[in-house]
Amino acid sequence: MLAVDDLVVSYGRGPKRVPAVNGITFRIDAGECVGFIGANGAGKSTTLKVLMGFIYADSGNAEVCGLPAGAPESRRSIGYLPEVALYYPFMKAGELLELYGALGGMARGDLRSRIPEVLKQVGLDGRQGQLLKTFSKGMQQRLGIAQALITKPDLLIMDELTSGLDPLGRYDLHEIIRGLKKDGRTIFFSSHELSEVEALCDRVILIDRGRIIREVTQAELRTVGRERSLEAFFIEQVRSGGTGDA
């Protein structure tokens, strides 16, 4: 479903060139739910942006659904939640979802039934006609999830899954993710929340300073969680460059 091979991405030019992602390789199979964790500036968002075609890699390959990352057709089966997006304040929630659904290739008739359905799914039922400038940060994040789900994508890529959500919002979103997992969707998301990753993911990829330092299965994470805190495990992995015990 998703393959990254020896990916290198740098920012800046000449002597000021800074590598953000430094030769990472990983694969995600269909139906997997994989978490991508790392400190701020570790290279999580940069990797996701390459997968979506927002930025280009200096070298290496990234493929989504068998197509080169960034090709418009590769995005046909992707739902994407950006880390930060202030949706158009002049639009109503229903109009925004109609815009994204139409661009995703959905027919107007299908959208008419899908929009209330997806708004209900993210806890925004009845808000279809509300202007987005009146939405709170949490509501904007829920709407972000709704736009990612509008076309019923096979693959969900989410940058900072629950950022801006209150505990109830987080709980709701976790339930949505569990439902999507049951439906066999592939999910790849970045997060700072270790407990969230442990609760939802089949596998976790740890990244630090542009390099993958460790891949951990859910079973390994649960074992770790019984012995010591996940935070302690994460810090230990970062400090040891991924050679610490699981």
Next chain:
Amino acid sequence: MTKPVHIVVIARGVMLELLRRKDLAVLLIFAVVYLAFVAAARFVGLENPATGTFLMNLSLSLITVLAHLVTLTTAARQLPDEMDKGTIYPLLARPVSRFEILLGKWAACVVAGLLLFGVMISCALLLVPKLEPYEAATLIQLLLLQVPAIALTAAIGIMCSLLLPRLPGLLAAVALVFGSGFASRFAGRLVVPYLLPDPWRLNLVLRYTDGIAPLSLNDFILLFIYGLLWLTILLVFSGALFQRRRL
């Protein structure tokens, strides 16, 4: 492969924004106030033909400048707004190419500019007293040439917004749209000003209000081709700039 449906959907979003933004309404109020002043002159009874021509020239010139200014400022903020607010990400997360987004934004600005121009010029032609004979064929040419002119202005706005930061980009676009014609007139032997895209070259307001005969068909077609050629160059160049941009 560029899909027209994607361009239309993007353009519809921009049109919705323009309709709900209050600045367009404020501009229209100013235009209505001006036209009311012109209409008042008609009812008071304007007898001097030169004054009538002056009013006609002033009205049509103001309307043309206003339409280009609105088109330019709207076009120049489209892509920077999307990038600054992060709304470009969910847009580009669809099976849509960057060029389709650019074309959708550009098309909406052109439609908005032409609508504004069309509505205001219709009002002016109805309200401003015509005390001297004007060439109807010149008027038709004036109206037709504003299509590539406004399209060119929108393309300049988008290109400058991709080349430079927001404010310098807007200033450069204003300088190009309103200044390149001026520069070429005073360029003497300098070649560069003649090589700049000049939407004002397609402006026949003075020709119409001076009662001059229409352009020959050859000249008219050449001017139209001039506009379309620059338009193609600017859109392709902007597309390449946007395609290379790291978001």
